[in-house]
Amino acid sequence: MRDVPVPALARRCALLCGVLVLLTSCGWGTGEDGDTGGLPAVPTGITAKAGSATTVHVMWNAVDDVETYEVYRGGTLVKEVPASERMVDVTRLRPSTAYAFTVRARDADGRLGPRSQEVRATTPAAVADASAPTRPGDVRGRAVDSRAVQLTWSAAEDDREVVSYDVYQGDAKVHSVGGEQTAAVVTGLRPGTRYAFTVRARDAADNVSPAGTAVRLTTPGSDDGRTTAPTGLRAASRLADGAYYLDLSWVPPRTDGPVTEYQIHLDGRAATSLVYGADAPRDRAEYSFYTGREAGVTHRVRIRARLADGTWGGFSAERKVTTGAG
Structure with missing residues (x-):
């Protein structure tokens, strides 16, 4: 392989990356140590699950010191949510279609961080269905630690198919898993705090079941506030x-x-x-x-x-x- 002079190599790298690169190779996104150069961090733990034939539920872990999150379907911005939320239902999708999602964090100064890892989900086929699934049964729970609980339940029944289960904390939807799962771990809780959780089943036509029996749990530990x-x-x-x-x-x-x-x-x-x-x-x-x-x-x-x-x-x-x- 022919040697390339360092100045020429630097010029080529600058052209390829669109930035001046000094004493390093061409890079994109975060560095090897996760540094984003002062921009918001990359959201991690991103998941995507079909909620129905026309919706996908996207979740991710919190990023410190951000104002909003932006959720992208491919290269298109489809949702913007406040930093207090770490999940969103992307709606108006096509049945039987594969989609790719990423999330970016934006701080109070308007700076947009790098994209998260891409995750994919495929919506099921559309069905003519006016009947909601039965309520999930035998809902149980236990505290995993002072900031997380695990919930389990028996599968709901549907005349077609249960596509997803939605977990509610009080009146707020806080988690969602695929219809093949009958367990979920809810994180981001507080020590020494009492919570009430319910689970609902959803089918491909977006029919939602009644809530299963509420599970009341208190996380261990103490929180002096x-x-x-x-x-x-x-x-x-x-x-x-x-x-x-x-x-x-x-x-x-x-x-x-x-x-x-x-x-x-x-x-x-x-x-x-x-x-x-x-x-x-x-x-x-x-x-x-x-x-x-x-x-x-x-x-x-x-x-x-x-x-x-x-x-x-x-x-x-x-x-x-x-x-x-x-």
């Missing part, structure tokens, strides 16, 4: 138009994704809820609410966040503030 509590809570009284308002600011807890809902407790009772949309603050949040027209009233206030698993996190430190003081 400190890791999930808002920090740096500040509270001050403000007079405006003859009435006093309480101005709050705090640092959101560091969770799998942005916190979009908070509950504010005033004088030991839940006073109000605060729900953000897609622009939930990540660095410092602020909120102001009416407390009355009387001066010299001392209030106690604290706040907690609703976490990605649907449970409430720990309370922040309590602050005392007196209307009209200071």
Whole structure:
């Protein structure tokens, strides 16, 4: 093989990769050590399972410090979900068709990370079916560890075929497995927390069964709430138009994704809820609410966040503030 001068090799590599390469070979995506050059990390653990003849359920592991995930079918962006979610149903697909999916993470600065590993799923054939499967039976569960539980059930029956099983935590769908499976592991839970899970069967025509018997489990361990509590809570009284308002600011807890809902407790009772949309603050949040027209009233206030698993996190430190003081 003929030797190629180093400058010429560098020029060829730059042309092939579209970037200047210095003291390294042409590369794409992450480096050997997983470094993405400051971009969001690559989502891992991606899976894809047909949910019906026209849907595929895609799941992946959480990536730290991201704002949203983008789900691609081939090279087409088909879904964008907030960082608090790590699964999505891709709908309006064709029956009896093979699809490939990837996921990318986008951070708060708009930077898009590399694509995940590609996974494939094939939708089953379409059928004329108006009958839902029977409910899954003998649903049982056990805690695997402080942050995961395993659920098992007996197979549901359908006049055609059960294509998938959906696992719900309360009213929220949190997992999905293929119709040939009768077990699932649900992760991302909190220690020392009580959960309720149900399972539903789905056929190719998207008919969904009634829920199986609810399984209630408590994860082992203890959670003092400190890791999930808002920090740096500040509270001050403000007079405006003859009435006093309480101005709050705090640092959101560091969770799998942005916190979009908070509950504010005033004088030991839940006073109000605060729900953000897609622009939930990540660095410092602020909120102001009416407390009355009387001066010299001392209030106690604290706040907690609703976490990605649907449970409430720990309370922040309590602050005392007196209307009209200071």
